[in-house]
Amino acid sequence: MIDRLAIIGVGLIGSSLSLALKQAGAVGQVIGYGRNRQNLEKGVELGVLDGFGTDIADCVRDADVIVVAVPLGAMQGVFAELKPGVSPTAVITDVGSAKSSVVSAAQAGLGDLLCRFVPGHPIAGNEKSGVEAGFATLYQGRRVILTPLEQTDADAIEVVEQMWRHCGAILEYLDVEHHDKVLAATSHLPHMLAYALVHHLSHMNEHEEIFRYAAGGFRDFTRIASSDPVMWRDICLSNGDALIDLIEQYQQELDRIATAIRNGDADELLKLFGRAKSERDSLIGNC
Amino acid sequence: MIDRLAIIGVGLIGSSLSLALKQAGAVGQVIGYGRNRQNLEKGVELGVLDGFGTDIADCVRDADVIVVAVPLGAMQGVFAELKPGVSPTAVITDVGSAKSSVVSAAQAGLGDLLCRFVPGHPIAGNEKSGVEAGFATLYQGRRVILTPLEQTDADAIEVVEQMWRHCGAILEYLDVEHHDKVLAATSHLPHMLAYALVHHLSHMNEHEEIFRYAAGGFRDFTRIASSDPVMWRDICLSNGDALIDLIEQYQQELDRIATAIRNGDADELLKLFGRAKSERDSLIGNC
Numbered sequence: 001m002i003d004r005l006a007i008i009g010v011g012l013i014g015s016s017l018s019l020a021l022k023q024a025g026a027v028g029q030v031i032g033y034g035r036n037r038q039n040l041e042k043g044v045e046l047g048v049l050d051g052f053g054t055d056i057a058d059c060v061r062d063a064d065v066i067v068v069a070v071p072l073g074a075m076q077g078v079f080a081e082l083k084p085g086v087s088p089t090a091v092i093t094d095v096g097s098a099k100s101s102v103v104s105a106a107q108a109g110l111g112d113l114l115c116r117f118v119p120g121h122p123i124a125g126n127e128k129s130g131v132e133a134g135f136a137t138l139y140q141g142r143r144v145i146l147t148p149l150e151q152t153d154a155d156a157i158e159v160v161e162q163m164w165r166h167c168g169a170i171l172e173y174l175d176v177e178h179h180d181k182v183l184a185a186t187s188h189l190p191h192m193l194a195y196a197l198v199h200h201l202s203h204m205n206e207h208e209e210i211f212r213y214a215a216g217g218f219r220d221f222t223r224i225a226s227s228d229p230v231m232w233r234d235i236c237l238s239n240g241d242a243l244i245d246l247i248e249q250y251q252q253e254l255d256r257i258a259t260a261i262r263n264g265d266a267d268e269l270l271k272l273f274g275r276a277k278s279e280r281d282s283l284i285g286n287c
Numbered sequence: 288m289i290d291r292l293a294i295i296g297v298g299l300i301g302s303s304l305s306l307a308l309k310q311a312g313a314v315g316q317v318i319g320y321g322r323n324r325q326n327l328e329k330g331v332e333l334g335v336l337d338g339f340g341t342d343i344a345d346c347v348r349d350a351d352v353i354v355v356a357v358p359l360g361a362m363q364g365v366f367a368e369l370k371p372g373v374s375p376t377a378v379i380t381d382v383g384s385a386k387s388s389v390v391s392a393a394q395a396g397l398g399d400l401l402c403r404f405v406p407g408h409p410i411a412g413n414e415k416s417g418v419e420a421g422f423a424t425l426y427q428g429r430r431v432i433l434t435p436l437e438q439t440d441a442d443a444i445e446v447v448e449q450m451w452r453h454c455g456a457i458l459e460y461l462d463v464e465h466h467d468k469v470l471a472a473t474s475h476l477p478h479m480l481a482y483a484l485v486h487h488l489s490h491m492n493e494h495e496e497i498f499r500y501a502a503g504g505f506r507d508f509t510r511i512a513s514s515d516p517v518m519w520r521d522i523c524l525s526n527g528d529a530l531i532d533l534i535e536q537y538q539q540e541l542d543r544i545a546t547a548i549r550n551g552d553a554d555e556l557l558k559l560f561g562r563a564k565s566e567r568d569s570l571i572g573n574c
Binding site: 073123124125126127142143145172178181182183185186187189190191192193194195196197198199200201202204206207208209210211212213214215216217218219220221222223224225226227228229230232233236237240243244247248249250251253254255256257258260261262264266269270272273274275276277279280281283284 | 360410411412413414429430432459465468469470472473474476477478479480481482483484485486487488489491493494495496497498499500501502503504505506507508509510511512513514515516517519520523524527530531534535536537538540541542543544545547548549551553556557559560561562563564566567568570571
């Protein structure tokens with residue numbers, strides 16, 4: 001049971017966490033902090049927040065658990081600002097999509113409180129933003145990856161594990177570098193591909209027509225291009241090396257397809273599409 | 288009202304058409320032809336078909352409308368085979384995703400029956416295949432593009448329009464070349480991108496892990512990589528020129544993103560993602 005939870009950055013992820021914990025009866029008070037006062041007021045109105053602060057250090061003062069859910073580029077500043085208010089027994093965690101940059105930010109911003117920090121990443125979300133996008137079941141059956149550091153206190157990890165279990169999530173553990181490599185492949189690269197596609201099509205002469213004739217497949221494929229641009233700018237800048245490697249490898253894969261089309265190489269195309277289909281069907285399921 | 292409909296190639300598209308027309312009371316008998324006898328028997332069992340033939344010319348003999356729904360590479364052979372059985376008042380249409388290759392196939396295969404042929408393309412479907420994948424509402428509110436030729440008989444066009452209207456579809460008209468260019472952008476390129484992504488990831492050492500940590504966004508993004516490889520091989524070979532152009536332009540777009548990441552160009556990334564998001568949200572809706 002968390003008596004007082006502070007959420008720094010109350011968007012889809014933070015508000016869904018609050019709603020899930022409230023529904024599970026696993027939290028007392030939830031206090032929010034954010035730069036957009038209207039969003040915080042909406043949070044109170046929706047029952048996501050029991051209150052909000054206008055100063056981070058004040059906001060976290062009596063919290064047992066502090067969840068930092070701001071874009072990656074804002075992490076270091078937030079850690080430094082909240083530090084003066086944090087009680088020594090409190091636990092700090094985050095939800096960032098690239099862990100090495102968060103760990104650097106925590107090292108720089110939290111100093112001797114680093115042992116109370118548990119880097120975390122719920123593999124859940126959608127393309128919506130803001131407190132109104134939150135819903136209590138977002139984490140049901142979804143994975144949350146923790147990437148604890150050598151110096152992370154064991155009791156702090158337990159608190160964070162417990163919190164996510166109350167939301168119905170499945171806990172997983174990866175080291176920081178491995179996490180960033182895997183996420184670059186499953187999440188960061190696909191977002192780049194979707195943004196690049198929509199951006200490219202939006203410059204074609206026929207762009208209105210193109211979107212008019214878009215079927216369900218196109219809608220699904222490009223859904224992630226409706227994600228928050230600031231969040232994704234920061235992810236790019238935070239996991240750049242892994243992402244650039246993958247983009248380069250991916251370009252080679254596209255070259256291979258273009259060459260096969262150019263050469264009319266039916267066998268090569270069939271082999272490639274067949275392997276992709278069977279891999280996806282067997283590992284994700286035909287859905 | 289169609290008295291007798293012949294469907295050549297009874298997969299998702301053909302069986303959904305039959306179910307929709309039956310539900311609308313707009314068809315008498317539906318006869319299927321295909322190479323997989325088990326699939327045809329299943330079609331009868333499911334009420335999609337009232338019977339099936341083992342010879343195309345026999346199968347189309349008394350049909351008012353003949354719908355060819357085979358992969359693009361099989362079109363020309365099918366047109367030539369069905370020709371001897373077609374009554375002079377019958378209407379022939381197809382559902383192929385690339386129209387210029389279908390038109391060439393029809394010119395070569397149908398000869399003097401070309402005036403009875405209405406090239407068509409329902410912008411509907413999903414990644415499933417086979418007669419069991421069909422459902423009566425697939426075309427509700429979806430667009431069907433017709434690309435009639437100069438010599439196409441007006442009454443033949445009317446019959447095909449009427450057929451699709453009974454399924455709840457919205458009719459649109461494009462010329463062949465324009466259709467192929469627009470579809471390369473909205474459908475053919477995205478399929479290549481999804482196949483390339485899954486194919487690439489399936490070769491990474493961490494591939495099982497990668498698919499394990501795949502969230503909803505990845506599932507949606509890669510859904511089209513579960514599409515039928517034979518169908519997509521044929522689309523690539525049939526609309527190769529438009530597709531290669533687009534792949535090349537798309538690679539430049541990816542280069543631009545990679546360069547911005549490499550240079551830490553936050554403004555450029557934000558601008559690009561922001562434009563993509565607002566374009567998608569305004570033209571497709573945030574869904």
